[in-house]
Amino acid sequence: MPQDPSEWFEIGHYRSAAEQAFAETLRDRAHAWRIPGSSPDHTLVGRGGDDRLVLALDISDQESKVCLRTLRIEFDGTGVVLGEDETGQLVTDLDPTLPDVFARRDSGGTPALFASFAADWVEQELRRRIERHEWTRDGFCHRRWLFADTGKSIVWSDSCNTPRSNLGPPDRIIVVRDFSQA
Structure with a gap:
């Protein structure tokens, strides 16, 4: 700091x-x-x-x-x-x-x-908790960042630059930021 x-x-x-x-x-x-x-x-x-x-x-x-x-x-x-x-x-x-x-x-x-x-x-x-949800499939990898408290999507990234929906549960959920107790 x-x-x-x-x-x-x-x-x-x-x-x-x-x-x-x-x-x-x-x-x-x-x-x-x-x-x-x-x-x-x-x-x-x-x-x-x-x-x-x-x-x-x-x-x-x-x-x-x-x-x-x-x-x-x-x-x-x-x-x-x-x-x-x-x-x-x-x-x-x-x-x-x-x-x-x-x-x-x-x-x-x-x-x-x-x-x-x-x-x-x-x-x-x-301090808001942000999660990165990842889906890895044949032909693409899709990542979506969202607020854990509301589920609201912040941004997304896709290896084919394609917005996607109906992907099912993510393969991985990574907590990117969680400083609620900081």
Whole structure:
């Protein structure tokens, strides 16, 4: 784990005191994360079209070298929006009307409050158990990553690049991430 909190979400230039306070609070929380596979090396920093600060953290299956999710945080100085980036490339805005996207705008809310809200959400998502289900058949190998708590599919990979269904029970189930007690 890095010893310097400034390694998390490196921002070259702050556009406001609120942005700096938000980033410093989030960095302090991130520095305390002790979850394997979460490090400053997996973070991205950018700007939204309206100049809002956009921060992201990739979650990967380290064994398979597959990026599973990109957690995204948008801060505009007056609130925060959190969710999984649909593209993994930060090219679209988060849509607050979607059920898995969370927005917080409090009158009187401080940047530190918004950063704590964001850090709580990221920590919760980092702790979710993710499984990789594998099917090996003549002619193909299919892998599907899913959340163990909901069964929702995250991503899939197939040796023939074919989406598949009705495969029956997987040949193997591998727990890729389980830091629920971390």
